[in-house]
Structure formats: C-alpha cells, structure tokens
Amino acid sequence: MSSAVDEDTAKALNNGRETIGALLSGAQQHLQKVFIVFLVGFVGSFYALRVVVWDFLKATATAKMGQTVAGSTDVITRTPFEVILLQAKIGMVTGVIVAIPALLFFSRKALRRRGYTSAIPISKGYIAGFILMALSLFIAGVVYAYNIFFPYAFGFLAKNAVSAGIKPSYGITEFTEFMALLTLSFGLAAQLPLLMGVLSYTEIVPYETFRDKWRHAVVGIVVFGALFSPPDPFTQVMWAMPMVVLYVFSLGLAKVVTNVRRRGAAKSPGTGTAHVKRRLLQFGGVLAVVALGTTAAVSQGGFGYLRESVYPTFPSWLRPSGTTGLETMVIEHGLLGEIGVGLVVAAGVGFVVLLGYTIHVLQQPVYPRQDDIRRADSHEDVDFETLAVEDIEDVSTQVFRTMSEDQALEYSRQAMYDDDRAKAEAILDRFDTIEEMDDESAAAAGGAAATGAAGSQEDEGGFVASTAAGMLDPFTEDETTEDDIGGYAYDIAFIFNSLTSKVFRIVGLFMVVMGGTFFWLYSGGIKEIFKLFLAQVPRDVLNEVAGKDFDPTAIPDGEYLQSLIEQLDIVVALHPVEVLIFEAKVSALAGLVAALPVILFYAWEPAKERGLVYGDRRTFIIWGGGLLAGFAVGTYLGFFWVAPSIISYLVSDGLRNQMVISYRIKSFFWLVLFTTVGIGFLLNIIVTMALFHVGGIVSYRSMLERWRPVVVGIFVVAAFFSPKGILMMLLFAIPISLTYLLGLAILYVLTAGGRLFGGGGGSAAEPDAEDTGVAATE
Known part of the structure; x- marks a missing residue:
C-alpha cells in the first residue's frame, strides 16, 4: 500500500526528527544551565504579571x-484559580522562549555535525x-503593538460590541x-x-530551502496558529494570513542577500562578504551625504526657499x-531639529533606493551555489541563465x-537571445548525447523493467481497491466491488471539474x-434583532431581570428597550473579537444557504450524465423557493x-434560584438562531423530501429503504459539527432524525405509499433505448 505522504515530505519529517534528537542529545550535558534560564524567565514573568502587567494591559x-x-x-475572572493558572501558563511560555537561545548555543556542535554550518566565518x-x-x-514590534495597534483595536472592538447592545466583559484568560x-x-x-x-x-x-519548502512553512504557520490562537477558524485565518504574507516578503529579502553574496563570491576571491560590505558602505555613504546635505540646506533657510519658490508651483x-x-x-529643537530633518530625509531616500534595488535583484535569477549544478537532480534545480559555457x-x-x-x-x-551561441550549442549537444545513451540502454533492458513495474502497480492497486471495497461492504446491501470504488472517485472528480466554469457565479x-x-449586522442589525426579540419576551420577566433599580414607569415606551438593554447587560462578550466572529459566522452561513441550491443546480447535469441522479433539475428552482x-415561515x-x-422559561428559572442573568453572545444568539432558523430548517427537511419525490430525484420508497443509513449519517455529522460533547450532539441529531421520520409519515399519507405524484427517481439507472433493444434481441 502506498504511503499517505510523498517521499519528499517523509524525508523532511525524518530529517527534522533527527535534527531535534541531535539538538537535545548535544545539550544534555548542559540541561541544568538551560533549566536555570527557563526558571529565570518563568519566575520573572510570573511576578511581573502580578505587579505591573495586569494594570498596564487594562490601561x-x-x-x-x-x-x-x-x-x-x-475584565472579569470566572474561576477561583483562573488568574494564578494563567500567570503560570504565561510564565512557562516565557521561560521556553528565553531558554531556546541557550539550548541552541549549547547544541551548536551537534548542529554542525548535522550539516548546519555557515558558508562564511561567524565571529562573536x-x-x-x-x-x-x-x-x-x-x-520595536512590541512598541508598535502597545502604542498603536492595541489601543485602536480595542477601541474599535469594544465600540462595536456596545453599539450592538452587548457588554464587553472580557474574560481574563x-x-x-x-x-x-x-x-x-x-x-x-x-x-x-x-x-x-x-x-x-x-x-x-540556503535560500533554495526556504523557496522549495514554502508549503511546509505555510502548514507550520497554520499549525502554530491553531495551537496558540483562540480556538476559532476565523481567528486562526486572521492570524495566519499576515504571517504567510510576511513569509513571502522575507523570502524576497532572502533572495536579495543570497544573490548579492553569491555574485560577490563568484566574481572575487573569498566568500563574498567583502562584496556585501562594500555595497553596504556605499549605501551608507550615500545616505550620510544626503543627511549632511539636507541638514546644511535646512540651516541655510531651505524651508523658506521651498515656501517661496517651490510650493507655489504645486496644484492648490x-x-x-x-x-x-x-x-x-x-523651530522647536534648533540644531538637533535640523539634524533630525536630515536623518528623516535620508531614511526616506534610503527606503526608495533599497526598494528599487530589491525589485532589481528579484527580477534576476538566483545565482547558484558552489557545486549546486553537480548535486542537482532536476532541470528545475538549475538556473541555466546564470551558467557559463564551461559550466x-x-x-x-x-x-x-x-x-x-x-x-x-x-x-x-534563451541562450541565443542572450547572444551566447556557444552556450546554446553546448546545451543541445549535451542533451543529445545523454538521450542517445539512454535510448541504447532502454532498448536492452526497458521491456523487462516495464513488465515488472506494471505487475507491482497492479498488485498494489488491487490490494488498495479490494481493501476499500471490503470496508464499505457492511454499509451496503450489495457487495461493493473494486469498480465501484474507482467509479465513485471518477464521478466526484467529473462533477467538480464541471463546476469549475461556474465557480465565479x-x-x-x-x-x-x-x-x-x-455589513447589515455590523451596521446595527444585531441590535435591531436583539430589540425585536426582547419585545416578544413578557415585560414582567424583563423587569424582574433588570432588578429593583429599574423603574419602567419612568421611561417612555419608545425608549424602554434601549434603556433595558443598557441596564440589563444580559448579553456579554468574553473575547475581544467574539462579536466580529459571530457576525462573520452568521454571514458565512447565510452565504452558504444562498449558494447551495445554485451549486446543486449546476451539478445536476454532470451528475445525471454519470447516472447518479434522475428527474428534472428545474425541481431545484422550486426547491430554492421552497427553502x-x-x-421564512419557520x-x-x-x-x-x-x-x-424558551428564553422566558430559562430566565425565570434562573431568577427563581437567585441567579444573575448574563449570557455569552455566542450562547444567547446561537440559541435564538437555532430556535428560529432551526425551526425553518426542520420544516425544509419535509419540503425537500416532498419536492425530491415529486421531481423524481429521490423517491419515497428510496427514502424509506435507506432511513437507517440516513439517521446514522445525521448522528455522525452532528458528532463532528456540534460545539460541545454528546449532549449537544443529541440535541442536534434527535430533532433532525425525528423530522426525517415525520417526513416519511407525511409522504406515506400524501403519496399513498409512494404510488402518487411521481417518485420515479432514486433507484437503478434508466436504461437507454439502444440497450433495451439489445436486451430484447438477446
């Protein structure tokens, strides 16, 4: 059986595991020192959090x-040990971060033996x-975060929550x-x-490793985000995407420094560091001249000249x-201000020059490493544009x-375009020579090798297909053959390929x-829904939740709900981005519901061509309207x-037990959503079953015969997508399963056991006229 991962991925995983093993074995003699560094980081951060950090974060x-x-x-805490455990958790993470450099230092010899050596000498x-x-x-990154990003981000997030009628009560964790x-x-x-x-x-x-392993880097970024970001796919994507963009930018910078050093090493003796230093000195010298010239111009009245002679030429x-x-x-700092202006202008000029030089280098091919062309395994690993004739x-x-x-x-x-005729001839001559050698060897041994390889592939493919078919046998009434397994895969691939032309729509x-x-939810839609929903809850329940300090008689009817929302704090957000995440989830759900009938409409013809479905696809137009x-009704x-x-009962039950009513936004609004849209969803199950029977897509008898797999599938899907535990799975799966069974009962009554109103689909494929004629002849 073939491996689940390809050879390159397996090799990368084995190499990483061996490197980590060498890292730890090389540092085992100094683990006490590494542990001391970890302990210093742990204890220092633990007490820093207690003394200054909490107040600083809130401010x-x-x-x-x-x-x-x-x-x-x-900012609230919900459990007695939440704060101290959080301090310990942050302390451990800090200790690990500060211990990593010490671990690398003590393992440097083991890393050298693994081949992680520098091409240039590295001094202390x-x-x-x-x-x-x-x-x-x-x-610098942390200063930017705490002086610019966090103040404005929290200001935006908290304002968005308050405007939606939700209290930002962030959990300390x-x-x-x-x-x-x-x-x-x-x-x-x-x-x-x-x-x-x-x-x-x-x-x-090497740069080539970062370039070739970019897929592994993206997977690593996503995995790191899944481990250390909040447990929500939307937040993980928000974290991972900027990091992927940063990796691409860093890849460009790595190519720049690689090309500069390698070209310097190729054109001059040594490792190329002298060439890099010369470029840096030239760059620094130009910036110094710009800074001095700007400072001198400012001291001689440069701003006055600009205001009198240059600015008037600009558009208004x-x-x-x-x-x-x-x-x-x-004006404020005198000579120091003039020097500061010179430095600012020099920094701007340096940025423009560096950006232009970077773009110039990125447009050039990567210069090969020494001995790269001898170790290359594929023509994609060699940049022929950088090679000379003798190479x-x-x-x-x-x-x-x-x-x-x-x-x-x-x-x-390409060599001819570069006016290098000798190089073009050398490439073709070498290719023809090697091809002739391969043809001669293939004529002698190619037949036997091809026969052996074909037999091996047939055995392996037969083993995989027969194993998969055997696994599916318990779930089907008939025996599942190897052709079924391949046919299912081809059918699905055919349908997906047919949808590619409709992806844009x-x-x-x-x-x-x-x-x-x-946009509607963000612009106040959540608050309008909240107010409309509270208007349906009995006022005596709401007044009881608000408490004795709330006097409804002193508030006009038009301002009652707004004052009640401000007084109640009945819905809270424990996470800073919880409101945005909820808005995004509901929006994505609405988009999916709108796109699903369209997807099925476009997938109908290819599925019918493969013999998977029957009937008229216009049923899906009616089905979309029925949905x-x-x-709407549900x-x-x-x-x-x-x-x-339901909410009134739950609130009253909590008040009878002397509880403070405060629901988390995702718990409150998802309950409202499930008890409103969920009713519509359950009603649509019956509507879908009826339309599929009438349209000849899936008959009543097929639904009845397969009710056990359908119910099992409902429970399996609920187990995967329900938020928490087996209780939530049952709360999702049981109503859907009962609705399906109720739909069968309703269809039995309306269709007289499946004999009325169509119902021709869902069984075997309809034979073609040609096949029928052949069968009759036989």
Whole structure:
C-alpha cells in the first residue's frame, strides 16, 4: 500500500526528527544551565504579571475608548484559580522562549555535525550584533503593538460590541491570551525577515530551502496558529494570513542577500562578504551625504526657499498649508531639529533606493551555489541563465534526463537571445548525447523493467481497491466491488471539474450574500434583532431581570428597550473579537444557504450524465423557493413564539434560584438562531423530501429503504459539527432524525405509499433505448 505522504515530505519529517534528537542529545550535558534560564524567565514573568502587567494591559486596552465605552468594558475572572493558572501558563511560555537561545548555543556542535554550518566565518561580534538587532526588532514590534495597534483595536472592538447592545466583559484568560498572542506575533513578525535573511546569507539554511519548502512553512504557520490562537477558524485565518504574507516578503529579502553574496563570491576571491560590505558602505555613504546635505540646506533657510519658490508651483490641492511637521521640529529643537530633518530625509531616500534595488535583484535569477549544478537532480534545480559555457559540462546527467526536448530547445533559445551561441550549442549537444545513451540502454533492458513495474502497480492497486471495497461492504446491501470504488472517485472528480466554469457565479453569489449580511449586522442589525426579540419576551420577566433599580414607569415606551438593554447587560462578550466572529459566522452561513441550491443546480447535469441522479433539475428552482418559504415561515414561528418562550422559561428559572442573568453572545444568539432558523430548517427537511419525490430525484420508497443509513449519517455529522460533547450532539441529531421520520409519515399519507405524484427517481439507472433493444434481441 502506498504511503499517505510523498517521499519528499517523509524525508523532511525524518530529517527534522533527527535534527531535534541531535539538538537535545548535544545539550544534555548542559540541561541544568538551560533549566536555570527557563526558571529565570518563568519566575520573572510570573511576578511581573502580578505587579505591573495586569494594570498596564487594562490601561492599554481602554486608552482610545470613549468614556461611555470604557465604563462599559470590564475584565472579569470566572474561576477561583483562573488568574494564578494563567500567570503560570504565561510564565512557562516565557521561560521556553528565553531558554531556546541557550539550548541552541549549547547544541551548536551537534548542529554542525548535522550539516548546519555557515558558508562564511561567524565571529562573536557578528553573533552579538545579530542578537542586538533581533532584540531591537522585537522591541520595536512590541512598541508598535502597545502604542498603536492595541489601543485602536480595542477601541474599535469594544465600540462595536456596545453599539450592538452587548457588554464587553472580557474574560481574563481570553483578554490576556489575545494580547499575548498578538504581542508575540508582532515580535516574531519583526524577526522573520532578519532570521531568513541571515540564514540565507550564511547558507546555514540556503535560500533554495526556504523557496522549495514554502508549503511546509505555510502548514507550520497554520499549525502554530491553531495551537496558540483562540480556538476559532476565523481567528486562526486572521492570524495566519499576515504571517504567510510576511513569509513571502522575507523570502524576497532572502533572495536579495543570497544573490548579492553569491555574485560577490563568484566574481572575487573569498566568500563574498567583502562584496556585501562594500555595497553596504556605499549605501551608507550615500545616505550620510544626503543627511549632511539636507541638514546644511535646512540651516541655510531651505524651508523658506521651498515656501517661496517651490510650493507655489504645486496644484492648490497638493500645496502644503501652514507649518509642516519637519518645520516644527526645526523651530522647536534648533540644531538637533535640523539634524533630525536630515536623518528623516535620508531614511526616506534610503527606503526608495533599497526598494528599487530589491525589485532589481528579484527580477534576476538566483545565482547558484558552489557545486549546486553537480548535486542537482532536476532541470528545475538549475538556473541555466546564470551558467557559463564551461559550466554546462559540470551539470549532472540526471538534470538532462528530467528534461524534455522542448525544454532543452527553450533553454538553448534563451541562450541565443542572450547572444551566447556557444552556450546554446553546448546545451543541445549535451542533451543529445545523454538521450542517445539512454535510448541504447532502454532498448536492452526497458521491456523487462516495464513488465515488472506494471505487475507491482497492479498488485498494489488491487490490494488498495479490494481493501476499500471490503470496508464499505457492511454499509451496503450489495457487495461493493473494486469498480465501484474507482467509479465513485471518477464521478466526484467529473462533477467538480464541471463546476469549475461556474465557480465565479457561485463564489460571487456567496460573497455578495455574505458581505451584505455582514455589513447589515455590523451596521446595527444585531441590535435591531436583539430589540425585536426582547419585545416578544413578557415585560414582567424583563423587569424582574433588570432588578429593583429599574423603574419602567419612568421611561417612555419608545425608549424602554434601549434603556433595558443598557441596564440589563444580559448579553456579554468574553473575547475581544467574539462579536466580529459571530457576525462573520452568521454571514458565512447565510452565504452558504444562498449558494447551495445554485451549486446543486449546476451539478445536476454532470451528475445525471454519470447516472447518479434522475428527474428534472428545474425541481431545484422550486426547491430554492421552497427553502426560502420554509425558512421564512419557520423563522417567523420560532422568532415570535418558540424562542421567546424558551428564553422566558430559562430566565425565570434562573431568577427563581437567585441567579444573575448574563449570557455569552455566542450562547444567547446561537440559541435564538437555532430556535428560529432551526425551526425553518426542520420544516425544509419535509419540503425537500416532498419536492425530491415529486421531481423524481429521490423517491419515497428510496427514502424509506435507506432511513437507517440516513439517521446514522445525521448522528455522525452532528458528532463532528456540534460545539460541545454528546449532549449537544443529541440535541442536534434527535430533532433532525425525528423530522426525517415525520417526513416519511407525511409522504406515506400524501403519496399513498409512494404510488402518487411521481417518485420515479432514486433507484437503478434508466436504461437507454439502444440497450433495451439489445436486451430484447438477446
């Protein structure tokens, strides 16, 4: 049986496991020192949290909030040991982070034996400079997070929650983990370009490794986000996408430093560091000249010249008015301000020059490493544009064996475009020589090898297919054959391929519905739904929840619900992004419901062509209208009757037991959603069963014969998608299963046991006329 992962992935996993083993075995003599470093980080962060960090985090979160929003925002703890356990958890993470450099230092010899060596000599000064720069970048990322990102982000999130009638009562765990995660993210985000650039520059991890293993890097980023971000797919995607973009940017930087050093090493003796230093000195010299020239110009009245002679030539909408920030700096700080202006201008010029140089280098091919062309296994691993004529003979024969004739002609044609005729001839001559050698050897031994390989593949394929067929036998009435397994896969692939031409319409409809729903909810839709729902709850229950301090007689009827929402705090958000996540989930659900009939409509013809379905696909148009009508009727009944009755009972039960009523947003609104839209969903099950029978898609008899697999499938799906535990699974699965059985009973009565109103689908495929004639002849 073939492996679940390909050979390259298995090799990467084995290499990583061996590297970690070498890392730990090399540091085992110094584990006591590593543990001491871990302990210092653990204890230091534990007490720092107790003394200063909690107050600092709360002040940072409320810095940009309005007075009303800040007064409504609380940070709460829900269990006696929550705070101290959280401090211990953060302390352990901090201890691990500060212990990793010590672990790497003590394992440096073991890493060298594994081949992680630098192509250039690394002195202690370089190491000290790298550590200093890494710390500086980490601090810069953290400063940005706490001075800019967090104040504005929490101001926006809390204001959005309050405007929706939801109280931001953030749990201490959710609040701290959210800030800690983003703090770590900003710090690591600042490190990634430096880390990849240094590793590529020193060839400890070559640029080609970062380029070729980008899929593994993306998977690693997603896994890291799943482990350390809040347990929600939307939040994980929000965390992972910027990190993937940052990885791509860092990959470009790694290519720049790699090309600069390798070209310097190829054109001059040594490792290329002298070439890099020369470029850096030239770059720094230009910036120094720009800074000095700008400082001198400012001291000689440069701003006055700009205001009198340059600014008047600008259009009115572009012309600066008043004193600019740089002029204010000069006025307030004198000579230091002039120097500061020079540095700012030099930094701007340096950024533009660096950006242009980076774009120039990225457009060029990657310069090969020494001996790369001898170790390459494929023509994709060799950049022929960077090779000279004499380098063609050094390219391994395996590279040309993986190359087709058209690809060899393309490489030769590219050499001709570069006006290198000798190189073009050398490529074609080498390709023809190796191809002739392979043809001669293939004529002698190719037949036997091909026969053996075919027999092996047939045995393996037969084993896999027969095993899969045997696994499906208990779930079917007839024996499942190997052809069934392959046929199912081909059918599904055929249907998916047929949908590719309609993807734009399907995705467009999904995005329009999801975007419109999200905009409506974000613009106040949640609050309007909340107020409309509370209007259905008996007022005596609401007044009892509000308490004795709330006097409904002193409030006009038009302001009753608004005052009640402000007084109650009945719905709270424990996580900073919980409201946004809820809005996104509901919007995605609405988009999926809108797109599902369209997907089935377009998938009908290919499915019918493969003999999977029968009947008229126009049934899906009626089905779509039936779904809307079913959801509308069910939602009306649930929203105005079922959900208020359930909420009223639950609230009254809590009040009788002297409880403070405060529901989490995802618990409260999902309960409302399930008891409103859920009623519509259950009603649509019966509508769908009736339409499928009438349209000849799935007959009543087929539904009746397969009721056991359907019920089992309902429980399986509920087990996978229910939020928590077996109780929630039962709460989801039992009503759906009972509705399916009720639908069978209703269809039995309306169709006289399946004999009326169509019902021709769902059984065997209808034979063609040609097949019928042949059978009759036989």
